[in-house]
Amino acid sequence: MNINDFIVQVALPEHRVFAEEICEEMLESAKARGTGIAKRSPEYVAGKIIDGKSVIAFHKDGTWAGFCYIETWSHGQFVANSGLIVSPKFRKAGLAHAIKEKVFALSRQKYPKAKIFGLTTGLAVMKINSDLGYEPVTYSELTQDEDFWKGCQSCVNFEILTMKERKNCMCTAMLYDPATQKHDVAKKFAEELEKKPRLYERFMRIKQQLVLKKSTNKGAKALFLLFTVLFK
Numbered sequence: 001m002n003i004n005d006f007i008v009q010v011a012l013p014e015h016r017v018f019a020e021e022i023c024e025e026m027l028e029s030a031k032a033r034g035t036g037i038a039k040r041s042p043e044y045v046a047g048k049i050i051d052g053k054s055v056i057a058f059h060k061d062g063t064w065a066g067f068c069y070i071e072t073w074s075h076g077q078f079v080a081n082s083g084l085i086v087s088p089k090f091r092k093a094g095l096a097h098a099i100k101e102k103v104f105a106l107s108r109q110k111y112p113k114a115k116i117f118g119l120t121t122g123l124a125v126m127k128i129n130s131d132l133g134y135e136p137v138t139y140s141e142l143t144q145d146e147d148f149w150k151g152c153q154s155c156v157n158f159e160i161l162t163m164k165e166r167k168n169c170m171c172t173a174m175l176y177d178p179a180t181q182k183h184d185v186a187k188k189f190a191e192e193l194e195k196k197p198r199l200y201e202r203f204m205r206i207k208q209q210l211v212l213k214k215s216t217n218k219g220a221k222a223l224f225l226l227f228t229v230l231f232k
């Protein structure tokens with residue numbers, strides 16, 4: 001199985017029939033990982049498909065293989081590529097990479113001035129984001145749109161996010177800013193992740209300890225400092 005076995009495309013309105021299967025897989029994967037997710041209904045996902053704001057992938061035999069969609073916040077100043085999912089039987093073939101590349105290109109085309117961001121706990125997504133030019137940032141650099149943060153309410157870590165006054169949580173924030181984009185920083189970070197996957201895991205363990213401490217501001221600052229030192 002390799003990436004040439006798949007078709008990755010901007011979803012067409014007729015693909016809305018896959019919305020239910022996509023939502024079921026999102027839920028199952030979240031359960032398997034023991035994390036929460038911003039819950040999406042099949043109607044919401046179908047709406048994204050109809051509006052031309054999503055990317056879908058199929059195996060060449062026609063089986064649904066993966067999905068991701070665009071959301072806008074702060075009146076279009078911020079864009080998130082959300083709900084990335086690859087069907088378990090098609091993982092580790094580079095499909096998430098191909099889907100994210102396509103949805104990133106679609107986001108840039110539709111919203112050329114917007115900052116594109118993501119929150120993730122996963123190494124796979126961090127790697128892909130770095131390759132696309134996203135850089136790790138503090139939460140204060142993300143959208144402050146209440147509706148975006150409401151999406152975190154169904155996450156198992158929501159209590160921690162609230163306790164930290166939305167300055168920090170288990171997820172790593174990453175951002176692509178078209179205005180100040182420094183491709184070298186993102187590239188260097190991508191190379192470091194590739195060379196030092198153990199260091200990333202260590203970072204995540206230390207981060208969890210820091211995040212769980214009471215102080216909010218200090219914790220966030222210490223964490224960012226630690227990140228910079230580890231990946232220098």
Ligand SMILES: CC(C)(COP(=O)(O)OP(=O)(O)OC[C@H]1O[C@@H](n2cnc3c(N)ncnc32)[C@H](O)[C@@H]1OP(=O)(O)O)[C@@H](O)C(=O)NCCC(=O)NCCS
Pocket residue numbers: 029030083084085086087090091092093094095096097098119120121122123124125127128194
């Ligand atoms: C995360 C997910 C989308 C990855 O899909 P995928 O098609 O297997 O990913 P890819 O094959 O494109 O891999 C991308 C990179 O991540 C790495 N990777 C993939 N899965 C990984 C894992 N579980 N742990 C660590 N690295 C991983 C790959 O080796 C690859 O790295 P490389 O570019 O250095 O070769 C898929 O596992 C999934 O759908 N998980 C459940 C939903 C989820 O976690 N979504 C993300 C929410 S933020």
